[in-house]
Amino acid sequence: MFFAWDSESGRKLAEFRGHDRNVVFASVSPDSEHLVSGSGYSKVRVWSLRSGKQRQTLPEDAAIHPPMIVQNSKSARILFSVTPINSSGILQLDSGEFSDQFAGHLQTEAAAASRLVTHTDHQVLVRDGRSGDRLGTFHQRLGRILEAKPSPTGDHVFLRTEDGPSWIWNWSTNETVLVTGDHNIIHATAFHPTQPQVVYGGDDGVVGARNFATGARLKPFSCPGEISQLIYNPAGDRLLVISSENRGFLLNSDSLDVVTEFTSPDHTFNRAVFVADGKRILTYRRSTSTLACWDAETGELIHQVESPGGKLRLAVGVLGTKAVLASDQAGLFVWDVVSGQLVRRAAGSYAAVAFLDHETIVAATAHPFARLARNQRAKFGPPQLELWNVGDNSAEPQRVVTLQGAVHTLRITDDPNRILIGRRHFPLAVYDSQNRKPIGQIRGHAAPISFAALLPDRNEIVSCSYDTQVMIWDAKTLRLKRTLASHRSPITSAAIAADGQMLASADHDGTLNLWNLDAENQPDPLYHLDAFEEPIEGCSLSAFNARVVAYTQRGQWNVWDTTSGKPAQWDAEKQRVAFAEFQPDGSRLLLVPSSRDTQRFPSQIVSPAGKVVQLKLQRYPL
Numbered sequence: 001m002f003f004a005w006d007s008e009s010g011r012k013l014a015e016f017r018g019h020d021r022n023v024v025f026a027s028v029s030p031d032s033e034h035l036v037s038g039s040g041y042s043k044v045r046v047w048s049l050r051s052g053k054q055r056q057t058l059p060e061d062a063a064i065h066p067p068m069i070v071q072n073s074k075s076a077r078i079l080f081s082v083t084p085i086n087s088s089g090i091l092q093l094d095s096g097e098f099s100d101q102f103a104g105h106l107q108t109e110a111a112a113a114s115r116l117v118t119h120t121d122h123q124v125l126v127r128d129g130r131s132g133d134r135l136g137t138f139h140q141r142l143g144r145i146l147e148a149k150p151s152p153t154g155d156h157v158f159l160r161t162e163d164g165p166s167w168i169w170n171w172s173t174n175e176t177v178l179v180t181g182d183h184n185i186i187h188a189t190a191f192h193p194t195q196p197q198v199v200y201g202g203d204d205g206v207v208g209a210r211n212f213a214t215g216a217r218l219k220p221f222s223c224p225g226e227i228s229q230l231i232y233n234p235a236g237d238r239l240l241v242i243s244s245e246n247r248g249f250l251l252n253s254d255s256l257d258v259v260t261e262f263t264s265p266d267h268t269f270n271r272a273v274f275v276a277d278g279k280r281i282l283t284y285r286r287s288t289s290t291l292a293c294w295d296a297e298t299g300e301l302i303h304q305v306e307s308p309g310g311k312l313r314l315a316v317g318v319l320g321t322k323a324v325l326a327s328d329q330a331g332l333f334v335w336d337v338v339s340g341q342l343v344r345r346a347a348g349s350y351a352a353v354a355f356l357d358h359e360t361i362v363a364a365t366a367h368p369f370a371r372l373a374r375n376q377r378a379k380f381g382p383p384q385l386e387l388w389n390v391g392d393n394s395a396e397p398q399r400v401v402t403l404q405g406a407v408h409t410l411r412i413t414d415d416p417n418r419i420l421i422g423r424r425h426f427p428l429a430v431y432d433s434q435n436r437k438p439i440g441q442i443r444g445h446a447a448p449i450s451f452a453a454l455l456p457d458r459n460e461i462v463s464c465s466y467d468t469q470v471m472i473w474d475a476k477t478l479r480l481k482r483t484l485a486s487h488r489s490p491i492t493s494a495a496i497a498a499d500g501q502m503l504a505s506a507d508h509d510g511t512l513n514l515w516n517l518d519a520e521n522q523p524d525p526l527y528h529l530d531a532f533e534e535p536i537e538g539c540s541l542s543a544f545n546a547r548v549v550a551y552t553q554r555g556q557w558n559v560w561d562t563t564s565g566k567p568a569q570w571d572a573e574k575q576r577v578a579f580a581e582f583q584p585d586g587s588r589l590l591l592v593p594s595s596r597d598t599q600r601f602p603s604q605i606v607s608p609a610g611k612v613v614q615l616k617l618q619r620y621p622l
Contacts, residue, residue: 002026004035004049005615014052018045025080029433036078044080046436056436058429077475078431079461081449082441084424087405088118090129091385091419093362096401098421102127105148106409106422115154116420124148124157126171129413136171140164151191151198156212158189158198168198168212177212190230190239192253199239201227207241209256221256223249228270233278233296240281242272248283250296262299267292275320275337282323282337284314291325293337303340308333311366317355322390326353328366334390343390346397349380352410354419359390360398362419364407367447367467368490380468382486383407383446385419406446406467428452428463430478440478444471451494451505455517462517464505466490470515484515485524493538495548498584502545502562506536512550514562527565532556542582542589547608551580555594569608575601 002023004013021039028035028049038044044058058078088106089098104118104125115135116127122145124138138157143164148157158179159167166186168177179200180186186202196213203226209218225245232239232253239256241249247263262281267290269283274296281294284307291314292304310329317323322343325333332350334343351366363386383406386397409422428442428449447466454461454475461473468491470484489508496503503515505525510532513525532552539550547568551557555576559568579592587608593601605613 002037004028004052014047014049016047016052016054018054027078036080038080058431058436059438077439077454077461078433078436079452079454080429080431081452082427082429084426085443086422086424088116088420088422090116090413091401091421093401093417093419099132099418102132106420115150117148117150117157119145119148121145124159124169126150126154126157136169136174138167138169138171138176147189149189149191151196152193156191156196156198158191158200160186160189160200166200168210177210177215179208179210188227188230188242190232193232193234193236195236197253199230201230201241203227205243207239207251207256218254218256221249221251221258223247229272231272231274233274235278238278238296240272240274242270242283244270248272248281248294248299250281250299260297260299262294262301264292264301264304266290267304271314273314273316273323275316275323277320280337282314282316284312284325291323291335293340305335305340305342313350313352315353315355315361317390318358322355322358324353324355324361324363324390326350326363326366332361332363332388334361344393346388346395348386351406351408354410354412356387356412356416361388361390362386362410362412363388364403364410367406380466380489382469383467385410404444404446426465428461430461430475442473442478444480445469447490450491453494453496455496455500458500458517462494462496462503464491464494466492468507470494470503470505472517482520484522487511487513492536495539495541497541497545498543499545502541504539504541504548504550506531506539506550508535510534510536510552512536512539512548512560514548514565527562529560529565531558531560538579538581540581542587543585546587547582549580549582549589551577557591559589 001017003015006013019039021042023037023039026037033049035047035049045054046056047054086105087103089101092099102118104120106118116129118125122140126136127134143161146162147160150157157169159169166179186200189200191198197211199207199209201207205223205225207221223243225243228244229242237253239251239253246268249261250259252259269285272281272283275282279296281296284291290304291307293302295302307325308327308330310327313326315324321337323335323337328349331348332346336343349366350363352364354362356362365381365384383403385401387399388397405423405425407421407423411420425443426445426448430439432439445465445467449463449465451464459475461475463471468486472481474481487507491505491507494505501518503517505513512529512531514527515525531550534552536550537553541548545562547559548562549559557577557580561568576594577591578594581590588605590605592603595601603615
């Protein structure tokens, strides 16, 4: 439930009931007759502003981050952010172009690009890796598909589901073998590198094995805790089992008998990989401080090194002597597996990494999928692939390939010029605000969209995102027209002037940029203001673009003159606020205090001279 209030009298106009979750955004139509609202991962609703009755439900689910919606009367458009869309394809590294693009999650475990396996929640597709032609389709009716892992030959696919049965599917014959029933939850699977055998384990700590050619089952193996990962060594004679109890078991792959086991109270791990021809094992945790190297035969700890913080991804070189860790907060770290020494590091934020050859790594930049924590700091930039030389100490990559969408998985194929890419887009839905029918989607941002608006009389849409980018789109074709210079950190809020000539964009580092949207080519903003030393929560432009106000997550606020970029004279008392916005047609400022005591700290509309009108607007908790 939420409310509409009269801004002059503070009188409640209407109550709106119908959302089954917290309402995270709402927008009043320019004629003040309707209101559009949405809550995370649910339908967008259209209401009568006067009666509070629901008029319509739009068909697409709104994204839970960020709380953003906008309407425009002249262009008759409704814009709102929707849930992310996963896509995949093959990147031609020499040209930077995608030769094939597919919807769904890309499974990158296959050794080559001869077969491409993608899946959505209820469908799996197998395509030819060269032509992109569809070879097979599988529909899963019960349970959401979590993983569709191809066998080394590419002929079989293991379908792991959530709350549903799991299968081994032969796409060429369309035959299936049931592995588990509806109530068996599988967390990890692995195909034998040379034999028609698959292993699987779940939350019960039991590892099962099955020959999918004969249907024969091996004696199961049990261990404490849940099964986190299963992996065969290159020769296929050993199976590594990683449990949630911080323990690793090396099994004979034919009998599933224990050969050796290892554990350490000094560090935790839930991921592992064989290196040095299977003679050593590297263990780590997705968020950990230690990378450990073990002897694969004795289970003895050889050495351990301190790894960076953040979410980690690990890749091992083709010779098995070097490993690289990619962190979404601390950058790239390349280790010598034999000596345990750090070879090189590169600052930045990375989501995926792989070795292109023994000396070259390719890394995909990372972007936040939600609003950052107040004290979280990381270097973000535009979505791109970077090529680094392991032996070179240069601070810059050898080459950069600009991309659209956030890359979350990548794998090198037999052809090093063809890279399997899994991407995630954060779209902006565009609807006709009169008939409320969809017009299309804007896709290009690699992180959640924090602001969008239609530019008056320009037939353009401007969007800002946590991916640090400001983009200008054609409102008719929904194609990208130009991109403004990037921020150094995620853009948390923005504001458009009433005449559409000026844009204010604010970021997580406390920077406020002012842009002249009439200039087609502007390498830098009009003003770059180091406004605060903490994340900016919101900003607003006054009438005639004279002033801009910005406020932070902790309630600090200030007003600047847009002609000089200097703080403006403002006589209002600087109480901490939860919200600050200029009146669209004037210079008066609405200030909503962060305190929930509406009697002692009422909301105010203040003028530059300090004249105050108090409003007793109800605030949380309701």
